[in-house]
Amino acid sequence: MAEKFESLEKSIEKHIPEPELSEVKRILFGKTLRKLDLTKEVLKYAEEKDFELQGFGFDAQPEETRPARNIRVGIIQNQIVLPTTAPLGNQRDALHRRICDMIGAASQCGVNIVCLQEAWPMPFVFCTREKHPWCQLAESAEDGPTTKLMQEMAVKYNMVIVSPILERDEDHCEILWNTSVVISNSGEVLGKSRKNHIPRVGDFNESTYYMEGNTGHKVFQTQFGRIAVNICYGRHHPLNWLMYGQNGAEIVFNPSATVGALSEPMWPIEARCAAIANSYFTCCINRVGTELFPNEFTSGDGKPAHKDFGHFYGSSYVAGPDGSRTPGLCRTRDGLLVTE
Template sequence: MMDTIKIGLIQASHNVEGSEPVEVHKAAAIEKHIKLVREAKEKGANIICMQEIFYGPYFCSEQNPKWYSAAEQIPEGPTTKRFIELAKELHVVIVLPIYERVGVATYYNTAAVIDADGTYLGKYRKQHIPHVGAGEEGYGFWEKFYFKPGNLGYPVFKTAYGTIGVYICYDRHFPEGARVLGLKGAEIVFNPSATVAGTSEYLWKLEQPAHAVANGYYVGAINRVGFEAPWNMGEFYGQSYLVDPRGRFVATGSRDRDEVIIGEVDRRLIQEVRDAWQFYRDRRPETYEEMTSLLP
């Protein structure tokens, strides 16, 4: 396996007005992102990750049953199938964050992982689901209206280019799952997000470098850009980045434009840091039992 891996992080705006049919949103976003995936490949990316629910707006700004029709089965749905073919054609690993439907009406915020030969490796379902207002107009992060909490644990995926994990948006505020991913052998953890400027923006470049340092892995953090009508709940401020196991920023994107951010992972650094900072050796899991029993 290669010592050096190139990572492509895709941040993009979504400019289709929210009142348009769901199919219009999906078609426009999918075509845009296929072009961006191809650009990432041209720039040498081996593993590519897109933003949270990449194929439309951040519709959780409102509570509207219209958006349930955006959900698809994984891997049987048309979007996963299309990107399976693209991954195979370009020989890249793709982390594909989409809205998942299971059965008749069960929904998850999910990321599918596709290997470089087009093999579907599995999926991660977002575990921590926010539900909070963000403005006087009633817009917010109304995710419990759309998603059940994940029920697949914290899987890692052995790809052609390295072992990866996924942690979606709001998950980043919780260190427990980030630690599990490291204990399971993740070398790179991707956090596809949709987050706006405001009280938590300063955490964007604080929490995830801390996860990288605490667990001795790289973190790829992806955030969309721009304002999305008609909600205009805030600015999606981009600044996607790759951070290394020492907490150093390897590559950082702009605040306000569509962009493919390319960063390089040195797999030798992961082992070097884990050997130097023996956090896994020195942890005391037998003393942590009460953490799961304490109520807020």
């Protein structure tokens, strides 16, 4: 059922008649957001490339003494392209091509900053406890193939790109980290933010690969605003969100990989509460699909050995400091959400 249920939003639209529907949406999502006028060309492109495309705008009260500062943010959720049994290089190359197509669409929508999902150039292997062969997908944050490609995209589209990868720290005994690389629209690597809370529950065996990060709560000044990256499990910790706000963040991204049985009831709440409490925008990105691995693995919750982690339920969304939020992307499809 989890893998077939498309979205909460579509379900309530199907089953709740007007005028009740408008009230339900107001209670669930806050004020009605403006729908962006996306071109027919980009909508057709998304249809041809088989990904969902949505766009919404947050409206603010105009000021008399300061000019308006309007930016567009894009968040991308996606499935893996090739099965986990394919050669590792082929898997990464296929994801590179897929995401470049979607970043191209983001550019057509006028996006200034785009953020990808956690560990996007690879399957989410951190359930398996197998270091071989998966650690071969770790790469340098500064000059690895994924960073180089994203630098090209950033320059091509004049876009800031937040690229979460499995980092191989070649300067420090090849330690692995769960890292988000922040790339300026000039192509410069502005820096990196490492995951600072690591789950050790159920199938999550991430400490087999990396430990808590050492970069603190960095905020990056970009041409389009001050941004921060609160990777995945960090969203469960209110003080984590607080520190990014204390350090001056205006937009905080939460690239994630999380499955329905564990976290879905909390997903629509946590980042929205953080936006309200800290007076910034939050952008939650979750991968989508079910990833099957060649070998069975066991976990700490007593389940029999199994080959999949569960269904990554997508549902990526953006929340504003007034408590309003966009509808979520689909639970079952790749998607690009554009927010102004």
